[in-house]
Amino acid sequence: MTGDDSTTGKAAPAAAGGDDQVPQGGPAQQEMFPLTDVSREGGIEALLDSQMLEVDDRLWDGDSAVGGLTNVLYEHIQENGRTYHRYKEGKYPLPNDELEQDRLDFQHKLYRLSLDNRLYAAPIGDNPRNVLDVATGTGIWAIEFAQEHPGSHVVGTDLSPIQPTCSAPSNVTFEICDAEDEWSFPQKFDFVHMRAVVTCFRDPKAVFAQARDALQPGGYLQLRDPIMPFKFHTPPPEDCALVRWNGLLREATARIGRRWDNAQHYARWLRELGFVDVREHEEAIPLSPWAKSRRLKYLSLWLQHDMVSGLEGMSMALFTRVLGWEGAKVKEFVEEVKKDICNPSIHAYGAGVLVWGRKPLEGEVMTEPKHSAESSG
Numbered sequence: 001m002t003g004d005d006s007t008t009g010k011a012a013p014a015a016a017g018g019d020d021q022v023p024q025g026g027p028a029q030q031e032m033f034p035l036t037d038v039s040r041e042g043g044i045e046a047l048l049d050s051q052m053l054e055v056d057d058r059l060w061d062g063d064s065a066v067g068g069l070t071n072v073l074y075e076h077i078q079e080n081g082r083t084y085h086r087y088k089e090g091k092y093p094l095p096n097d098e099l100e101q102d103r104l105d106f107q108h109k110l111y112r113l114s115l116d117n118r119l120y121a122a123p124i125g126d127n128p129r130n131v132l133d134v135a136t137g138t139g140i141w142a143i144e145f146a147q148e149h150p151g152s153h154v155v156g157t158d159l160s161p162i163q164p165t166c167s168a169p170s171n172v173t174f175e176i177c178d179a180e181d182e183w184s185f186p187q188k189f190d191f192v193h194m195r196a197v198v199t200c201f202r203d204p205k206a207v208f209a210q211a212r213d214a215l216q217p218g219g220y221l222q223l224r225d226p227i228m229p230f231k232f233h234t235p236p237p238e239d240c241a242l243v244r245w246n247g248l249l250r251e252a253t254a255r256i257g258r259r260w261d262n263a264q265h266y267a268r269w270l271r272e273l274g275f276v277d278v279r280e281h282e283e284a285i286p287l288s289p290w291a292k293s294r295r296l297k298y299l300s301l302w303l304q305h306d307m308v309s310g311l312e313g314m315s316m317a318l319f320t321r322v323l324g325w326e327g328a329k330v331k332e333f334v335e336e337v338k339k340d341i342c343n344p345s346i347h348a349y350g351a352g353v354l355v356w357g358r359k360p361l362e363g364e365v366m367t368e369p370k371h372s373a374e375s376s377g
């Protein structure tokens with residue numbers, strides 16, 4: 001069975017096989033291979049809290065986005081066979097070409113699957129009027145949110161004009177802007193959403209402060225991000241290319257002052273910014289099906305595909321622009337790292353967090369906003 005995505009028109013991966021086995025050749029549709037039944041298992045928060053990694057020694061065995069902007073923004077920067085955003089050129093190091101767009105749409109499905117097919121977990125109520133998706137990418141989250149909430153108006157913003165201009169629902173608009181600039185939205189939002197933005201901001205806490213100011217009292221900010229680079233549940237082999245890649249990524253992102261492990265601070269930053277009812281859920285998804293639990297084996301195949309298809313894009317600009325590597329050397333190294341990503345005897349996993357907080361109502365007793373001495377960049 002092949003899944004059809006009504007939003008993008010792209011085919012989903014092939015479907016699952018038997019009860020105990022993860023299908024070969026890619027993850028299955030959720031209907032055929034239910035990960036959880038939230039109604040039986042104590043709700044979405046119980047699901048979010050149930051992430052535990054335990055090695056399975058049985059191992060899986062086979063079984064207009066651009067209103068008002070000129071066309072020049074569509075003339076993406078070309079480099080090493082990939083394309084990058086033109087507006088604020090050089091700021092964001094991942095590509096914006098079709099390969100990367102397909103990966104983002106695939107990753108969106110992984111995010112949904114890991115959330116019991118939901119788009120969000122914050123208790124925002126049924127009818128948020130104004131919703132903002134910061135750094136929306138292809139706009140897939142904004143579009144699906146708008147489809148599921150016809151009474152809402154959703155704004156998606158990004159540096160790259162890669163959102164659909166004609167096929168999006170009428171209650172979505174896209175704007176090309178930089179979330180690190182001063183925000184000037186005329187409306188206040190009931191819900192601000194940011195996902196997979198860990199690669200985006202020099203000072204994420206300053207961006208979250210702008211989100212707080214753009215929210216209505218009582219509105220929610222939800223953040224969902226990986227904590228990069230990858231972690232290991234058991235010590236990796238000495239010559240592990242993935243370990244080397246981790247180190248190089250750390251070095252490159254530190255040099256440009258944009259750390260990719262900031263998500264570990266999100267909950268604290270929201271509290272310091274005066275958000276209340278802050279909740280944090282840690283996530284851990286193995287990079288291959290080495291961990292016990294059918295759910296984790298299944299999610300691991302999605303993450304593995306996401307990383308294998310995204311690794312070159314994540315590495316190319318950082319390694320060439322910042323570390324001075326040749327493009328060909330990056331491509332060669334990435335192939336080596338992919339082998340480790342797909343090796344189930346290497347117990348690597350992607351860690352991440354899902355965090356949300358509420359802007360207090362006017363007059364509501366709230367914790368004093370604290371000013372952290374620690375730099376957020």
Ligand SMILES: C[S@@+](CC[C@H](N)C(=O)[O-])C[C@H]1O[C@@H](n2cnc3c(N)ncnc32)[C@H](O)[C@@H]1O
Nearest residue numbers: 092135136137158159160178179180195196200
């Ligand atoms: C990894 S993608 C995530 C896209 C989307 N949030 C999702 O979950 O599918 C990060 C996106 O952030 C955008 N971006 C990076 N820096 C930004 C900034 N300063 N302001 C607005 N968008 C930014 C990039 O262009 C890219 O589309």
